[in-house]
Structure formats: structure tokens, C-alpha cells
Amino acid sequence: MTSTIGHFALYLALVAAAWATLASWLGTIASGRGLQKSAERGIYASFAGIAIGVLALEIALLTNDFRLDAVYHYSSVAQPLPYKIGALWGSQAGSLLLWAFLLSGMASITVATNRTKNRALMPWVVTTLGLVMTFFLILVNVVASPFASGPMRPDGVGLNPQLKNYWMMIHPPTLYLGYVGFTIPFAFAMAALAARRTGDIWFRTTRRWTIFAWFFLGTGILMGSYWAYIELGWGGYWAWDPVENASLMPWLTGTAFLHSVMIQEKKGMMKVWNVTLILITFCLSIFGTFLTRSGIISSVHSFATSDIGPAFAWFLGIVFFGSLLLLVQRLPDLAAESRLESVLSREASFLFNNMVLVGIAATVLFLTTFPLISEAATGRKVTMGPPIFNIVNVPWALVLLFLIGVGPLIAWRKATGENLRRNFLLPGLTGVWVFLLFVVLEGRAARESLSGMGRALVSFDAATFLDRLKAFYPPICFGLAGFVLATVAIEFSRAIAVRRRQNGENAALALVRLVGRNRRRWGGYVVHVGVVVVFVGIAASSAYRKETVQLLDPGGTMRIDGYALTYDGYRLEAVNDYVGAITELSVWQDGRFVGRLEAAQRWHPNMLFPELRTAFHDAVAARTGDPATYRARIQGIFALISRLEQGAGREVKTPSTEVAIHKSFSLAAPQRFGEDFYVTPLGVDPISGKANFRVFVNPFVNFLWLGGLVFVLGATICILPDARERQRLEAQMALEDRAAA
Amino acid sequence: MAFLFVVGTQKSDGGFAYYVTVDEFLAHGAPAGHFRVNGKVKSGSIERLDSGRRVAFTVVDPKTAATLPVDFTGIIPDTFVDDADVVVEGKRRPDGVFEATTLLAKCPSKYEAAK
Numbered sequence: 001m002t003s004t005i006g007h008f009a010l011y012l013a014l015v016a017a018a019w020a021t022l023a024s025w026l027g028t029i030a031s032g033r034g035l036q037k038s039a040e041r042g043i044y045a046s047f048a049g050i051a052i053g054v055l056a057l058e059i060a061l062l063t064n065d066f067r068l069d070a071v072y073h074y075s076s077v078a079q080p081l082p083y084k085i086g087a088l089w090g091s092q093a094g095s096l097l098l099w100a101f102l103l104s105g106m107a108s109i110t111v112a113t114n115r116t117k118n119r120a121l122m123p124w125v126v127t128t129l130g131l132v133m134t135f136f137l138i139l140v141n142v143v144a145s146p147f148a149s150g151p152m153r154p155d156g157v158g159l160n161p162q163l164k165n166y167w168m169m170i171h172p173p174t175l176y177l178g179y180v181g182f183t184i185p186f187a188f189a190m191a192a193l194a195a196r197r198t199g200d201i202w203f204r205t206t207r208r209w210t211i212f213a214w215f216f217l218g219t220g221i222l223m224g225s226y227w228a229y230i231e232l233g234w235g236g237y238w239a240w241d242p243v244e245n246a247s248l249m250p251w252l253t254g255t256a257f258l259h260s261v262m263i264q265e266k267k268g269m270m271k272v273w274n275v276t277l278i279l280i281t282f283c284l285s286i287f288g289t290f291l292t293r294s295g296i297i298s299s300v301h302s303f304a305t306s307d308i309g310p311a312f313a314w315f316l317g318i319v320f321f322g323s324l325l326l327l328v329q330r331l332p333d334l335a336a337e338s339r340l341e342s343v344l345s346r347e348a349s350f351l352f353n354n355m356v357l358v359g360i361a362a363t364v365l366f367l368t369t370f371p372l373i374s375e376a377a378t379g380r381k382v383t384m385g386p387p388i389f390n391i392v393n394v395p396w397a398l399v400l401l402f403l404i405g406v407g408p409l410i411a412w413r414k415a416t417g418e419n420l421r422r423n424f425l426l427p428g429l430t431g432v433w434v435f436l437l438f439v440v441l442e443g444r445a446a447r448e449s450l451s452g453m454g455r456a457l458v459s460f461d462a463a464t465f466l467d468r469l470k471a472f473y474p475p476i477c478f479g480l481a482g483f484v485l486a487t488v489a490i491e492f493s494r495a496i497a498v499r500r501r502q503n504g505e506n507a508a509l510a511l512v513r514l515v516g517r518n519r520r521r522w523g524g525y526v527v528h529v530g531v532v533v534v535f536v537g538i539a540a541s542s543a544y545r546k547e548t549v550q551l552l553d554p555g556g557t558m559r560i561d562g563y564a565l566t567y568d569g570y571r572l573e574a575v576n577d578y579v580g581a582i583t584e585l586s587v588w589q590d591g592r593f594v595g596r597l598e599a600a601q602r603w604h605p606n607m608l609f610p611e612l613r614t615a616f617h618d619a620v621a622a623r624t625g626d627p628a629t630y631r632a633r634i635q636g637i638f639a640l641i642s643r644l645e646q647g648a649g650r651e652v653k654t655p656s657t658e659v660a661i662h663k664s665f666s667l668a669a670p671q672r673f674g675e676d677f678y679v680t681p682l683g684v685d686p687i688s689g690k691a692n693f694r695v696f697v698n699p700f701v702n703f704l705w706l707g708g709l710v711f712v713l714g715a716t717i718c719i720l721p722d723a724r725e726r727q728r729l730e731a732q733m734a735l736e737d738r739a740a741a
Numbered sequence: 742m743a744f745l746f747v748v749g750t751q752k753s754d755g756g757f758a759y760y761v762t763v764d765e766f767l768a769h770g771a772p773a774g775h776f777r778v779n780g781k782v783k784s785g786s787i788e789r790l791d792s793g794r795r796v797a798f799t800v801v802d803p804k805t806a807a808t809l810p811v812d813f814t815g816i817i818p819d820t821f822v823d824d825a826d827v828v829v830e831g832k833r834r835p836d837g838v839f840e841a842t843t844l845l846a847k848c849p850s851k852y853e854a855a856k
Contacts, residue, residue, distance in 0.1 A: 160820070234816045371760050381760035383777050385830070385843075388757055392745040466745070551792055601793075649785035650823045657819055682817075683793025692792040694816070 003068055006056025007147040010097075013049025013104070014137035016042045021130030028123040028194070039126050040111045046133055047104035054101050057094060057146050061087050066153040070094050070146045076158035078577050082169055083159050089172045090159055092308070093146035098173065099289060100136040102180040106209075107133060110184055117733065118205060120740065124191030132183055135315050143308055155607075158577070167227035171220060175247055178217025179285040182250060184209040185257075186282035189275050193326050198271060198333045199736055203261045203278075204729050208719050210278075214254040215715040221247050222534075222708040233657045233680040235547065235696035237704070238538075240389040245368045246288035249361045253281040256357040259407070263350050266412070268337025272327070273354070275334070279323045284361070286316055291368075342414035349407045356400045363392050391466065398476055401535055404528050405431075405484035408521075409491065427486035435479025445471060477539035481532045488525050519722050526714030533707030537674070540700030549682075549694040561697045563677055564588040568596075570689045572634040574619035578602040578656065579637050581684035583691060587662050587677055590669060599660035599681045601691075603653040605641060612652065615640050638686040657681070663702055674702035758830055763802035763809045766839075777830045778839065782846075783808060784823040793817065800827060800839075813841040821846040 020042030027036035057070065061084045066072045074090035075083075089095045107129040114122050140146060159168075185206040192202035203210070224244065225237035238244060257277040263270050290312040340347055366373070367384040374382040409423040439446045449471035456465035492511070499510035515522040550558040552567040559565075568584040580602035587594050607613045619633040644652045662677040675698065682692040758775040766778050780800035788797045795814040801807070811829050821827065821844065830843035 232818065234818075370757075382757055383760045384757050395745060549794060651785075651787055654822050655819045683789065683791075685792070690792065692794050694794075 002056045002059045002063075003065065003147045003149065006053045006060075007145070009049045009052035009056065010137065010141055010145075010147075011049075013046045013053065013100075014134065014141050016046035016049060017104075017130050017133040017137050020046060021127055021134055024123050024126035024130060028127070036123050036126070039123070039130070043104070043107050043111050043126060043130065043133075046130075046137070047101075047108045050097070050101045050104050050137070053097060053140075053146070054088070057088055057097065058085060061085065064156070066156050067149040067151065068146070069148050069150060072150070072153055072156045074156070074159050076156035076577075079156070079158055080164075080576070082166070083164055086163075086169045087159055089176075090163060091146065093140060093144040093148065095172065095176075096136060096144055096308075097140050097146050098176055099180060100133060100140060102173075102176055103129070103136065103183055104133055106180060106184055110187075110209075114205075118188075118201070120195050120197055120737070121188060121191040121202065121205075124194040125187045128187035128190045129183065132187075135311075139308060139311060143311055165227060165231055167223055167231070171223040171227055174216050174223055175220030178213050178215075178220050178247075179250070179289055181209060181213025181216060182254060182278070182282050182285045184213070186278050189278045190323060190326065193275065193330045193333075196330070196333055197736065197740070198330065199732075200261070200265050201729075201733055201736060203274065204265065204732070207261075208721075210254065210258060211715060211719045214251065214258060215712075215719065217247060217251045217254065218715070219708070219712060221251060222705070222711075226705060229701075230659060230661070233659050233694070235545070235678050235680075235694075235698060237701075240364075240367075240384075240386045242368050243292050245364050246284075246291040249364055250281045250284035250288055252357045252361040252364075253277055253284060256354045256361075257281055259350050259357075260354050263347055267347060269340070269347065270351075271334040271336065272331065275327055277354075277358070279320070279327070280358075280361075283316060283320050284365075286312070286319065290316065344410065344415040344420070346407065346410050346412045349403055349410050353400065353403045353407055356396050356403065360393055360396050360400075363396075364389070367392070394470075394473055397535070398473065398480060401477065401480040401484065401532065404531065405480065405487045408525065408528070409487050423487065423490070426490060427483045430486040431479045431483030434482035435475050438475035438478050439472070442471070442475065446475075474539045474543040477535055481536050484528060484532045488529055491525060492522075515717060517724075519717050519720055520725070523714050523717030523719075526717060527711055528714075530707045530709070530711030530714055533703050533710055535707075537700050537703030537705075537707055541698045541704065544699045546697040547695070549692055551690065551692050554689040558693065558695070560695050562590045563695075563697065565677075565679065565693065565695060567689075567691070567693070570684060570691070572631050572686060574616060574623065574630075574634050574637070577607070578604045579616070579619065579634050580658075581681070581686060581689075581691075583681045583684060583689075583693075585660065585679060585693075589662075589664065589672065589677070592668070594664070594666075595662055597660035597662055597679060599679045599693075600658040601681045601684045602656045602658065603638075603641070604656065605637065606652040606654075609644055609652060612637070612640060612644060635686050665702070672699070674706070675699045676701045760828075762804070763800050764805045764807045766809060767807050773832075775830070775832065777828050778809060779826070779828050780809070782821070782823055782825050782827055787821075787823060789817075796821070796844075800829060809839050810837070811839045811841055813844045815842065815844065817844060818846045 020039045022039075023035045023042060024039035027033075027039055057068075059065075060068050060071050061075050062081075064071070064075070064077055070091040070093050071087070074087040074094075079087070087094070089098050107126075110129065111122075111126065114125070118125070185203060188202040188206045192198050221244075224247065228239075229235075229237040257274065260270050260277060261274050264274050290309070340351070342348065367389055370384045371381040374380060405427060406424075411419040449468045452468035453465055456462075456468060492514075495514050496507055496510045499505050499514060500507065503510070503513075505513065546561045548558070548560045552558060554567055554569045557564055557566045564587070566586040566588075568586055570581050570583045573580050573582060580600045582598050582600045585597040585599065587597060605612045605616055607616065615633070615637050619630065619637055622630040622633050641653050657680055660679045664672040664675045664677070667673070676696070678696040678698060680694045682694060684691040758777045760777045760779065761769075763778055763780040766776060778800060781803050783799040783801040786799035789795075790797060791814070795812070796817055797810070797812050800809045800811055812834075813829065813831075826847040828843075828845040829839060829841035830845075831839060831841035834840050
């Protein structure tokens with residue numbers, strides 16, 4: 001019943017979205033506001049329909065309606081409640097529905113907040129938003145319906161164990177908020193072109209939407225990395241996997257966009273570039289959704305392979321070429337109002353920053369789609385692994401880090417020697433000092449790399465030269481980080497000093513008022529600090545990471561990089577839908593006891609075997625009773641599993657691993673601040689307890705997550721409403737409306 | 742960037758590999774060089790060795806049923822189960838076994854054809 005309602009609601013939502021698109025487009029031609037009003041109501045109606053659809057699917061998930069494929073495949077009776085809710089975005093159809101839901105929600109907010117503003121743009125904005133909504137609604141109605149059903153089944157397959165993690169609850173929706181959010185500035189860009197209002201209103205009025213999308217995409221990427229880090233047990237957080245790349249690309253171009261619009265706002269330059277950037281960012285967002293969902297490029301993440309590929313390809317093609325055509329038609333409107341005067345200027349540094357960001361995004365796109373490109377060109381699929389991504393991107397990332405320090409402080413138009421000296425002498429010295437410090441700390445390794453570089457240079461061997469240069473990347477990164485942090489620190493301290501002198505405020509009050517007066521600028525600095533800290537975390541944890549694996553009996557000890565790990569013992573457990581061995585560990589760091597850890601290896605038995613199901617329930621029932629019985633029953637399950645496996649000729653269990661991490665934040669060992677001691681147990685024997693332990697030492701890795709928090713703080717400051725900014729924008733809007741009239 | 746790309750691809754450990762199916766891999770005779778072979782884990786072929794550090798299994802081409810024995814030592818993902826889609830990256834040993842240095846696995850829809 002509910003699913004019939006949901007199905008029908010989605011159908012109505014499609015009709016409403018299609019009507020909104022058509023009516024709004026007609027509204028740009030016809031006079032009067034009737035059609036436009038009706039179109040905007042269509043957006044609301046479509047949102048309501050999709051919301052009912054989402055609700056119906058959630059009800060189906062919560063009531064175990066296994067007739068629905070989207071419920072059967074991704075949920076089960078025993079699935080804990082949060083994962084039943086989260087199973088909505090486990091399925092492809094459900095995740096497309098979520099896309100449509102978020103988009104229609106954002107479109108409704110846009111329509112509501114622009115009731116009395118931007119009236120010249122809104123008809124085209126609604127047309128664009130309606131078109132994108134219609135596309136996604138066609139997908140969920142025709143190609144991949146979340147309400148596709150089969151016969152009633154007693155129990156569901158359940159969510160992939162790896163997805164049963166609380167990050168599963170927030171990571172995909174966060175990422176989707178980012179992907180979807182870029183639709184709003186894109187729609188305004190198209191509206192600006194169509195309505196020939198190519199001033200700076202379109203991006204200023206959507207500035208907070210852009211930051212919103214960019215913020216959620218960035219946070220989503222970091223959450224995904226963290227999830228991979230704690231869940232996958234390989235001690236890393238980024239593998240240049242196609243799906244990771246898919247989310248990184250629009251974030252990079254979105255970052256470029258956020259910066260280059262400032263140049264248009266201040267100098268009236270880069271107008272074509274800005275429209276192009278938001279177009280590319282939107283297309284990459286759609287492409288990202290497509291890549292994640294289509295399985296066109298093999299990825300460990302694509303949890304689905306399906307038939308939505310052609311639909312996406314068509315849509316992407318139409319959007320890209322349609323928008324490009326519109327852009328080309330409007331080129332005369334987009335002439336720059338001033339010219340670049342010097343490469344030593346803020347304009348130029350922003351231009352470089354844009355080139356590097358877009359360059360990295362283009363490289364990632366090229367390498368990610370290389371299998372497709374090479375197949376088309378030579379008939380053979382060639383894939384690119386992480387090393388090549390790093391070789392190409394790391395040097396540019398370092399250039400970017402340098403530009404983060406330069407951009408905000410260099411003068412507009414043309415920097416004078418005085419400006420450079422005043423802003424960059426001290427930070428420059430700081431950077432060089434930090435760099436040299438780390439080179440000295442590296443000692444012999446650095447000298448060897450240097451001499452290797454010298455030899456490679458003499459023999460013109462670029463590959464070897466680069467390989468040797470790699471050893472210097474971390475010190476360079478730390479040096480640049482020192483440079484950027486010093487520039488930011490100087491900016492803050494100078495501005496605070498001025499306020500203290502002029503207004504007699506104390507330092508804390510001065511800081512708060514300062515940030516409050518220009519949130520975008522000072523929030524931006526905080527974001528920069530966050531990004532720098534993230535860079536440091538990445539550089540150190542990838543360059544200095546240590547790894548070992550060793551077989552231990554209970555009572556045994558292993559050593560790595562100043563750490564000692566003792567395997568105290570293990571317990572067996574039968575909970576939820578798995579049996580597991582929890583290993584109990586003690587960790588010593590540089591001779592100092594730092595804590596106990598528990599890492600587990602779990603096996604999810606195939607409950608479709610009745611004897612296994614019975615044995616499992618017996619074990620769970622014994623949990624509160626005699627420990628020896630409990631243990632014996634679990635050991636019995638392991639024995640039963642191997643017997644069944646011999647009979648069935650296949651595995652009747654799926655593994656999942658729970659890593660244990662000791663995080664060092666103690667000031668007693670400052671050189672280990674932010675370091676992780678990361679343990680994964682492998683193949684724990686349920687009888688003897690003998691197990692392999694794979695251990696990673698990841699220095700500074702927590703800087704990545706701490707930097708992420710700083711990024712969140714900075715972006716939050718940027719996105720808070722700014723009354724002065726709003727007044728300026730309203731004045732500008734009034735001016736433009738008068739000019740048009 | 743193009744420069745770095747060209748320089749990077751000249752190096753043997755640049756991480757690029759021919760992406761082939763099991764069938765294509767075998768059709769090339771005994772190919773030298775780095776390959777990524779895509780297939781499915783043959784049901785019942787998984788032998789977990791060395792207390793979870795090593796695994797021997799057979800990859801099967803879902804279309805032609807061609808098979809390739811694989812030996813992998815390293816981090817075995819939790820998604821590595823019977824019938825999982827896998828990509829193994831590495832080289833063929835003289836004895837015909839594919840020695841993998843990387844194992845990527847994508848879970849099949851769990852247990853649907855369990856019995």
C-alpha cells in the first residue's frame with residue numbers, strides 16, 4: 001500500500017517538475033507572472049511528491065517489506081535500526097531518489113527565498129532546476145525505480161557488512177549535499193546568460209549556496225577517507241580510486257570557482273572563466289554521481305553496476321554542450337572590464353591558483369578515465385595506479401600550497417617591492433627555516449637524495465631526478481606550511497593590533513569583532529589554515545608511515561618503531577549477526593605503557609543454512625550464562641562453518657575486521673603528537689588464539705582530521721549570514737534592475 | 742603536468758597496467774609485464790593461508806569460464822569472498838600462477854545464491 005502511494009507520488013513529482021520546467025520557460029516569453037507562479041508551485045509540488053516517495057521507502061524499510069528489491073537487497077530483519085534507515089541510500093534507486101529529494105528541497109528553498117528578488121533571473125533558474133529534477137525523476141520513475149518489487153521474501157539479504165558503520169549514516173548524504181548543491185549556482189549562471197544579466201549578481205546571490213555545496217563535498221570527502229581508514233584495515237585513507245577521484249574533481253573546480261569569482265567581483269575580469277568553471281563543476285558533480293553508480297570504471301567502491309549509464313551520458317552531453325552553446329552565444333556580453341597588469345599581483349596569483357586547481361582536476365579526470373581513453377585509442381585498456389597520480393599531482397599540490405600563502409597578501413594590480421617585503425619577508429624566512437630543520441633531521445637520507453639528484457641532473461635522467469626529489473617533498477611541504485601559517489598569523493596579529501590601538505579592545509574581543517566584520521576574509525584564512533594542516537598530515541603520514549606483520553600466540557610481544565605490542569589474550573563473542581574473536585592488546589610507546597586496545601576479527605555466518613542459524617542463536621542465548629558454555633558454542637560454530645564449507649564447496653561466512661587505534665595526543669611525547677598506532681588482527685584461531693597482527697605507525701595522521709575540523713570551522717564562519725554583504729548585494733541588485741528598466 | 746605524466750609513465754613502478762579479463766590474459770600466451778586481471782572468485786577456490794596473510798584462489802572469467810590460479814600475499818579486503826568481483830594486479834610466474842601484489846574485491850550481492 002505505502003509503496004503504491006510512493007510510486008504514484010514519484011510519478012506526480014515527475015509531472016510537476018516537467019510542468020515547472022515548461023511553464024517557467026514559457027514564462028520567460030509570455031508576459032505576466034501567472035505562468036511563473038504556477039511553475040514555482042510546481043517545484044514545491046514536486047518536492048512534496050518526492051518527500052512522500054522517500055517516506056514511503058523508509059516505511060517499507062522499517063516494516064521489512066521484502067517485496068521491494070530496494071528493501072530485500074539492502075536490509076534484513078536483524079539489521080539494526082539506523083542501518084535500516086540508511087539502507088535508503090544503499091540501493092542505486094534509493095540513492096538517486098535521495099539526489100532528487102535533496103535537489104527538490106534546495107530548489108524549493110531557492111524559490112522561496114527569491115520570491116521578491118532576482119525576478120529577472122528566476123524564470124531561467126526555475127527552468128534549469130526543473131530540468132535537472134525532471135532528469136532524476138525520469139531515472140527513478142522509469143530506469144531505476146525504488147519501488148520495483150518481486151514476490152514477498154521472508155528475510156532480506158542485508159547491507160554489506162563493510163557499510164555497517166556509523167559513517168555510512170552520514171558520509172553518503174553529506175557527499176550528496178555537496179554534489180547536489182552545485183546545481184543552484186549552476187542554475188543561476190545559466191539564468192544570467194539566458195537573461196543577459198551577466199554582472200556579478202548571479203554568483204553573489206548564490207555565494208552561500210556555493211560555499212554550502214563546497215563545504216559538504218569537502219567534509220564528505222574527508223569523512224569518506226576517515227571511514228576507509230578505520231574500516232578497511234589497510235592503514236591508509238586515499239587510494240586514488242575512481243569513486244574518490246569523482247568526488248575530488250568537483251571539489252577542486254569548485255574551490256577554483258570560489259576564488260575566481262572574487263576577481264570578477266573586484267576587477268570585472270574572468271567572466272567567461274567563471275561561468276565555465278561552474279559549468280564544469282556541475283558536470284563533474286553529475287559525472288561523479290554517474291561514476292559512483294554506473295560501474296563504468298571498475299572501482300572497489302561502486303556497489304552497483306547498472307543500466308543508468310546511457311541515460312547519464314545523454315544528460316551530461318546535453319547539459320554540457322547546451323550550456324556551452326549558450327555561453328558561446330553570450331561571449332560578447334562577457335568582455336573583461338580590466339586587464340592583468342602584472343604577474344606579481346593578486347589577480348595573477350588567483351589566476352595561477354585556478355590554473356593549478358583545474359590542472360589537477362583535469363589530470364585526475366584524465367588518469368581516472370584513462371582505461372576508457374586507451375581502449376578507444378588502441379583497443380587495450382590501461383589503468384593508472386596510485387603512483388602515477390602521486391607523481392603528477394604532488395608537485396602541483398605543493399605549488400598550490402605556496403599560492404595559498406601568496407594569494408591573500410599580495411597587492412591588487414601590481415605588487416611593489418615594499419608590499420612584498422612587508423608581507424612575505426618574515427613568512428619566507430620561517431618557511432626556509434622549517435624546511436632546513438626537516439632536511440637536517442632527515443640527515444643522511446637527504447644527502448643521498450641530493451647527490452642522486454645531482455647525478456640524474458648531469459645525465460639528463462628526469463625520471464630518476466624526480467624520484468630522488470620525492471625525498472624532499474615532506475620538508476618542502478612543511479616549509480611551505482610554515483610559510484602559509486606565518487602569513488596568516490601576521491595578518492591576524494596586525495589587524496588585532498590595529499583594533500586594540502584604535503578601539504582599546506582586548507585581544508579576544510578584537511579577534512571576534514574582526515572576524516565578524518569580514519567573515520568571508522577571515523573565515524577564508526581559517527579554511528586556509530585547515531587546508532595547510534591537512535597537507536601536513538598527508539605529507540607526513542605517507543612519507544614516514546611504517547608497517548609490519550607478525551604471528552603471535554597469546555602472551556607474545558612484537559615491536560615496531562619504538563612501540564611494543566603485547567597480545568594478552570582473546571575472547572569469543574556471538575552478537576548481532578556475527579561471531580568474532582576480540583583480541584586484547586597492551587601497547588607501550590618508547591618504553592611507556594600507553595593503553596589497552598581491542599581489535600576484532602568477525603565472521604558473518606550465512607544464516608540461510610538452518611543448522612548454522614540454529615547454532616548461532618544457541619550461542620547468542622548462552623551469552624549471559626556460563627562463559628565456558630558460551631565459548632564452547634562459538635567454537636562449535638567455527639567447527640560447523642568449516643564442515644559446511646567442505647560440504648558446500650564454498651565459504652559460508654563473510655569476514656569483517658575491526659581495527660584498533662591508539663592515538664597519541666600526549667605532550668609527554670611531542671614528536672609523536674597526532675600519531676596513530678593502528679592494529680589489524682588477521683586469521684585469529686578460535687581454539688589456540690594464534691593470530692597475525694598487521695601494525696601500522698602513521699605519524700601526524702590525525703593532523704588530517706584536525707585540519708578537517710579547522711576547515712569546518714572556517715567554512716562555517718564564511719557561510720554565516722553577513723548583513724553588510726547583504727546590503728551591498730541588495731544595492732547592487734536595485735542598481736541593475738534600474739539599469740535594465 | 743604533461744611533463745610529469747610522461748616522466749612518470751617511463752618508470753616501471755608508475756602503477757600503470759594493462760586491464761584485461763581472464764580470457765584476454767590467457768589469450769596472450771604467457772604475457773610479460775604488469776597486468777590487472779578482472780574476473781570473479783571461483784566459488785570454493787579460496788584457500789586462506791598463513792593465518793590470514795596469504796590467499797590462494799582461482800579467478801574465473803564470468804563469460805568464458807576460463808580460469809587463472811592466483812597467489813596473493815598482503816591485505817585481504819573483507820569483501821573478498823566467493824563469487825566476488827576481483828581485480829588482481831601483478832605478474833605471471835613461470836609456473837603459470839598469477840602472483841598478485843594488489844587485490845581489490847567488490848562484494849557480490851551477499852548470499853543470494855547461497856544454496
